[in-house]
Amino acid sequence: MLEFMDYVQAAFHAQSRWNRDNSYASLTITAHHLLDFPIPQGIRLHISSLSSSNFASSYTLGSQGVVDGSLSFLYTSLGLRIPSRSSAVHLGNLVQGYRQLTALQQPVVSRPTGTVRDGKDEERKDALLYGRLYLPTSTLEALYLRRISPARLLRIACVSDSALPNGGSILAVLQNDFGKYSTEYLYSTDSALLGMRGLYNFGYDPRFPDIYTSGRPPSHPWDHQGGRLSAGAEAYFSPLNKSGGISTGLRFTTLPIHTGFPYTMTLTLNPLMGNLSSTYAVKAGPNLAFCSRFDFNVYSYESDVMIGMELWPRQQPSVDVAWATSMLRPDWKRAEPDANGVLKATVDNHGKVGLLWECRVKELLVSLGAGFDLQKRQRMLGNVGVEVSYSS
Template identity: 35%
Template sequence: MYTHMEYLQKCFCKATSWNEDNIYANVTATSRALLDFPIPSGGKLDVTSQATEHLASSMTLLNHNSIHGSLAYLYSSAPLKNTTGTKDISLQDAIAGFRVIEPHMLASPSKTNSKDSTTRPSLLYGRLYFPGSSLEAMIIRKLTDLTQLLIKCINNPQLHKNGTMIVYLQENVPRYSREFIYSTTEALFGFRCLYNFGNPAKASTPLIPKFDNSVVSVGAEFWYAAMSMSPGLSAAFRYSTRSTSTGKPLTMTLSCNPILGHISSTYNVKTSVSSTVCSKYDFNWFSYASNLSIGFELFNFSKPSHLFHHDKHSHKDKHSNGIVGRMLTRHGMEHENMENETLDNIIHGHGSLRNRQASDTNIYRDPIMPHNSSIHYDTLAPPPAADPALLSTHTINNELAYTLPSVPRKRMLNPIQNVDEFNHMHPSQPLDDAQTHTAMKEFETLVNESNFSSVIKGSTSLSDRMVKLLWVGRYKDYLVSTGVSVGLNETTATPEVKKFGVTFSYAF
């Protein structure tokens, strides 16, 4: 879970149109978020107050072996207007998870207003730890629309010369990014670069496309420590795409360090709106050591309110004992029945679905059949609300039925049927761009607009023989994060708790 200061820093990057996914250090960000997530130790309380759109302060208290904490301040010259507190923040923005690489961000440089061209945004951040005299600071200064200067400083008596400083000169162009780095530790010089391949605008539409919006990124980093005269080198490859039939994104990465003989490959896929799976394989060609790691991320939907909650309460006094009141209750329950049946037909391909959707009116019969209240919100489109004044009743085969007027209904999304069957029936006709883009847009909208109440993460690896579990959820106006790490004792080979803790975060 991000601290609120980290969340504000990400909001600053969005406000200044800075693409964090186009940085070499974030090539494997998804796998790190799903496999190497930190487990809290002890009890922690984090309280943040954002006084204005430009200024925020934070206090942290931690009880781990001893009571200690920190005070932090953040200032942004660019107004952070879209920030929210822990009461209204979405879990998608509060935690590190699957990162979707957007190809359209590679099409053209980000456009800024004329005011931003004259006054370059900047961010100042500082944190003081107590008890003790440790201090950390960070400065971000936009030099141009595509270039920024990042300075990080740490002052700690336990470090060599009481501290260190790292300077980054970053250029983030839609097609590539470059970083020049200098660290006072051992006079370390570094250079990073990342290049993106692939044209977002398709030159030609294939007959049977299965993947679309693909982005290939290749990068490398070079290091040289002047004092110890030791070099460093690594390279990485990232392939990100989306399925046109389901809209689900996936990312594959391959990174290697030829000096140490280490190679690592990851595969990350968002299997549904609320679930993500990640796997990682490490191998060293010098020692022939290998390791396989697996992780997952599972969101839990918030309990939805009743479909006709507003209508039932607004007509409670007038129609509580009449036919309209009973009709609304039955209509809400029958509508869930129809949605669940529609989902089953989409999955199994029953032909009755097409006959039912082809009717001009929706008829709901009485008596009411038992219904299943579990709805897959990642595949269903929200139905239009019915106006009780427009509902009418009549009898069909001596049964009471309610009829809705012929109102255009939002089409159920079944991209597999729309795309695959179209290709089999018309193999010589290319697919329309709007048709192939529907599934991806619908899936992205569902992910961004879904209201989640909690998320659970888990990871394990064969060589470490350790299992990590992390739960993040809401408790009133707080964000709560708790986790546990369980491993095997080296001597007795019995399971034991390595780390356990809970964190309460409150921001207003």
């Protein structure tokens, strides 16, 4: 389940009209949410508040052998219009599961200033500042987001910790989203790492919408099949360590206009390490999704298989509401009421099992999880934990 500050940051991206899914870094995000969800460890309590539309705070207290915690604060120049009470936030906005991608949009001004320069509306360059102090280690995290233009976002993340080389590190990422394609350039003070990423979407080009509304046939077959094919790659190099790496990947995902079950397929390759990974995720219904991942190394011939699922028990609407809704759209696309909770489960070929139940209990949000290792007969139970969150 998303922490409150991550929920606020997601709202900043949404209200500033930044598409987080149009990036090579999010190529396998659906499989990651369904298979690599974190399992709570120990007991942890989160108390958060959105005291105004521009300011949020959060406090965490945990116990895992030793008592620890954190203090975090966030400020944004963009007034956020989101529900903040834990009893009012839609559970689907907090639990990361199958992600249905939408049609590409042309980058536009998120908040015009009311003035026009060179024939274009000037944009308020909204920013977000976030800081978090971990106790008792005194580790400090900081984040700065800045919408430089409708198609550009600057992200600077910092960590200060005496246990790290040089006492900490800074990561700067410049993201460009032009709809049809996106690029990212990054630099990290840790080993002077330099990197770049890129993603290209075949088919529909949101920069030239008139081509697709003037009666001309689609230029690619994916335009009329309700799906999108994307290809991307990344490369990074450290001049200090004289080492680097590259990877490339493909993704095909259905869009909301697809008439069948939504599904997403990905294929990624790291040629230097010889790692090949393929995933397939399908939303089998409004309340059920499955995912599988196959990893193979061409050098060692080692392979791993993992499968997972998520189940959303929902409050059943009345007979009249259900009938009226079913007349408007197919069953798997009907308007869904909020869920009672979500159950996630994974298992791999090594006998490792993960279970996670996330739900709302009156005014509280609760996450309860456990990990098992079926190959260890004497000690199958691994990590067990519970997290309780309250926000106002």
